[in-house]
Amino acid sequence: MLTQLPASLDPYRAAAADKHFSGRISAGGFTRLASSVLAIAEEGVELDLSFGSRQDVRASLTGTVQVEVEMECQRCLGPMWVPVTGQFKLAFVRFPSEVDEVPDDLEAIQLDKPEIDLRALIEDELILALPLVPMHQESCQAWQDDEAATDDTQAGAEPKDNPFAVLAKLKQDS
Numbered sequence: 417m418l419t420q421l422p423a424s425l426d427p428y429r430a431a432a433a434d435k436h437f438s439g440r441i442s443a444g445g446f447t448r449l450a451s452s453v454l455a456i457a458e459e460g461v462e463l464d465l466s467f468g469s470r471q472d473v474r475a476s477l478t479g480t481v482q483v484e485v486e487m488e489c490q491r492c493l494g495p496m497w498v499p500v501t502g503q504f505k506l507a508f509v510r511f512p513s514e515v516d517e518v519p520d521d522l523e524a525i526q527l528d529k530p531e532i533d534l535r536a537l538i539e540d541e542l543i544l545a546l547p548l549v550p551m552h553q554e555s556c557q558a559w560q561d562d563e564a565a566t567d568d569t570q571a572g573a574e575p576k577d578n579p580f581a582v583l584a585k586l587k588q589d590s
């Protein structure tokens with residue numbers, strides 16, 4: 417069962433109402449994320465997000481978003497599924513002068529219009545959370561190739577292209 421998110425919402429109102437969203441949403445329409453990865457898991461995005469306010473912040477958004485994406489292992493270039501978790505610790509402000517007042521544990525987001533596009537924010541956060549250099553932990557084809565190469569050396573196999581062997585041959589001929 418997919419959770420529906422409002423297409424846009426006023427973060428100040430959402431905070432005043434302590435709005436909470438949790439569940440799964442479809443990743444359909446996340447075209448920027450889709451173009452950064454090989455595939456997005458059909459299960460979509462798991463989210464747990466809370467709007468709220470506290471003494472020092474009028475409107476905050478905290479919580480996590482998670483998705484599984486398929487990326488290319490940077491060691492063996494094979495496909496791999498990677499769990500990606502984005503963290504929200506945002507404080508919404510209307511004016512530049514308010515940015516400095518945002519406590520250090522939150523990141524200030526200055527609004528350029530009254531409403532935010534929550535899906536776009538979620539997509540931004542997931543793109544930021546993508547691993548820069550995804551690599552298989554185990555069962556990487558490159559590791560297996562490495563091990564095979566090490567086995568050869570241990571078995572005492574002659575290196576195929578030993579330049580000194582050619583040199584030695586030339587000396588014998590002269």
Ligand SMILES: [Zn+2]
Nearest residue numbers: 489492552556
């Ligand atoms: Zn790999």
